[in-house]
Structures are given as C-alpha cells and as structure tokens.
Amino acid sequence: MKIGLVGLGRMGAGIAERLRRAGHEVVGYDRNPAVSEVGSLAELAKSLTPPRVVWVMVPAGEATDGTLGELAGLAGAGDVLVDGGNSYYKDSMRWAKELSQRGIKFLDVGTSGGIWGLEIGFCLMAGGPRDAFETVEPILKTLAPEDGYAHVGPSGAGHFIKMVHNGIEYGMLQAYAEGFDLIQSSEFGVDLHQVASLWNHGSVVRSWLLELGERAFAKDPKLESLRGYVDDSGEGRWTVLDAVERGVAADVIAHALFRRFTSREENSFSMRVIAALRNEFGGHPVKPS
Numbered sequence: 539m540k541i542g543l544v545g546l547g548r549m550g551a552g553i554a555e556r557l558r559r560a561g562h563e564v565v566g567y568d569r570n571p572a573v574s575e576v577g578s579l580a581e582l583a584k585s586l587t588p589p590r591v592v593w594v595m596v597p598a599g600e601a602t603d604g605t606l607g608e609l610a611g612l613a614g615a616g617d618v619l620v621d622g623g624n625s626y627y628k629d630s631m632r633w634a635k636e637l638s639q640r641g642i643k644f645l646d647v648g649t650s651g652g653i654w655g656l657e658i659g660f661c662l663m664a665g666g667p668r669d670a671f672e673t674v675e676p677i678l679k680t681l682a683p684e685d686g687y688a689h690v691g692p693s694g695a696g697h698f699i700k701m702v703h704n705g706i707e708y709g710m711l712q713a714y715a716e717g718f719d720l721i722q723s724s725e726f727g728v729d730l731h732q733v734a735s736l737w738n739h740g741s742v743v744r745s746w747l748l749e750l751g752e753r754a755f756a757k758d759p760k761l762e763s764l765r766g767y768v769d770d771s772g773e774g775r776w777t778v779l780d781a782v783e784r785g786v787a788a789d790v791i792a793h794a795l796f797r798r799f800t801s802r803e804e805n806s807f808s809m810r811v812i813a814a815l816r817n818e819f820g821g822h823p824v825k826p827s
Contacts, residue, residue, distance in 0.1 A: 545595035552656035560680040589616035615641030627698035634693030643670035648700020652820035659683030665696030705777030705791040712794035719808035731755035750818035765825035766809025
C-alpha cells in the first residue's frame with residue numbers, strides 16, 4: 539500500500555521504517571524539515587492517490603487537533619484518516635463524527651510498542667468503521683507481530699482500550715518499583731540485575747517490563763545516574779478520571795498516578811526504577827542525578 543505518515547518522531551519513524559521494509563510506500567511529513575520528505579500536508583495529500591490513507595502520529599491535544607483539522611480540508615470522500623497517537627478517546631469520537639459528515643473515514647488506533655516496535659512490532663487497538671479497518675488492515679498486519687492487532691469496537695474504542703492499557707502499565711511499573719525498593723533496602727546486598735533475570739525464568743511475575751529492568755540494572759545497578767522524577771503522559775490521569783466518572787474502583791492505578799506526582803518532590807529508589815523502565819521501553823527522557 540501507499541500511505542502518508544504525519545509525525546516522524548521516535549515511534550513515527552519506526553512505523554515508517556517497518557512499513558518500508560515490508561514493501562509499502564510511505565510518504566512522510568514532519569514539522570522538522572530535516573526529517574520530512576514533503577514540505578507540507580498539502581504536498582503530502584497531493585502525493586497520494588484517492589482513496590488516500592494518512593496515518594497521524596503526533597502528540598495528543600492541540601497538535602493532533604490541528605493536524606486532523608488541516609487534513610480534513612485536504613481529504614475527500616472515501617479517504618481514511620488514522621490517529622495512531624495517544625489521543626483521549628472522547629476526542630476521537632468527536633473527530634469520527636465530524637469527519638463522517640464529510641464522507642471521510644476515521645480510525646483511532648491505540649499504538650503500543652515504544653521504541654522497540656520497529657524490531658518486534660506494535661500492538662494495535664483499532665476503533666472505528668469496519669470498512670475503514672479493512673482498508674488499512676494490510677498496514678496493521680505489517681506493523682504488528684502475529685495476533686498483535688484487532689478491531690476492538692466503534693469509534694473511540696481503540697483509544698479507550700489504549701488508555702486503560704496505559705493505566706494498567708502505571709500499576710505494573712509501581713508494583714515492580716516498590717518491590718525492588720524493598721529489596722535494595724534490605725541487609726542482604728542482593729544483586730538486582732540477578733533477581734530481575736531470575737524472575738524472568740519461570741516466575742509468575744515475568745514480563746517484558748521485567749526484561750527491560752534487567753537491561754536497566756545491567757547498565758546502572760543502583761540507578762545512580764538518574765533522578766526518581768517520573769512524568770505522566772496523560773493516559774494515567776484519563777484512566778483515573780474515567781474510573782471516577784463510571785464509579786469503577788481503580789485503586790492501584792490511582793495510587794500509581796499519585797506516586798508519580800510525589801516523585802517530583804523526592805528522589806526515591808522506587809521512582810528511579812520507574813524512570814529507568816520508561817526510558818528502556820519508550821525512550822522517555824530521564825532526569826540526571
């Protein structure tokens with residue numbers, strides 16, 4: 539397929555390269571002219587043959603709204619716009635409704651995989667019209683590992699599932715952080731890299747996140763090179779707010795979110811664990827110690 543891709547940052551660049559390796563033709567646009575292949579969104583639209591597919595991979599909020607708004611003016615009936623960023627699902631529902639009135643199809647695709655997606659594939663959670671999903675399915679199949687993509691429901695469902703996914707991630711990171719904090723505070727002088735490696739061989743807490751913990755502890759056994767300052771990128775807050783709105787108890791996720799707020803006032807070991815793991819899976823920047 540031929541596809542336009544807007545946003546060539548860490549994940550966008552990985553998406554473009556993975557598609558190209560599989561033989562798809564990608565025309566990329568980025569606000570940074572050093573990496574952009576075309577000079578504008580208008581030029582991007584002209585380079586594609588209707589019905590066009592354009593995948594947007596820019597930060598949620600104003601950047602996504604501005605990009606989709608401009609693309610809406612350039613797209614025609616039958617074109618498919620895909621938002622693969624971490625947008626709030628209610629914003630995606632709004633865009634789906636607005637674009638459908640113009641005959642433009644819209645998919646919200648929650649995308650997980652971080653900086654590792656290029657090599658091992660991205661997990662893709664798609665919401666929107668079934669026919670739009672089927673149009674871009676060759677792209678999704680290329681980007682994902684085996685069984686790593688699905689049509690999860692109507693418009694908004696893709697980003698809703700990704701929001702909850704990231705909320706769960708908050709809780710998992712917090713649990714690992716507290717556990718390793720307890721271990722390092724003991725009198726036993728335990729090798730944390732050894733423990734992370736051990737747990738990844740047959741234990742019930744083995745995971746990819748723990749594999750990344752192995753990497754982090756191998757590079758910096760006490761995580762002394764970074765501060766325990768952990769950002770929150772929005773999805774955790776949205777998950778907690780949505781849980782409140784629906785009356786669903788989400789104690790662990792809420793606690794993990796509030797601990798990130800606390801991290802900005804201290805330099806605890808547990809928060810250094812989370813900062814290190816986020817850097818390993820997503821390339822998220824860390825604060826030097």
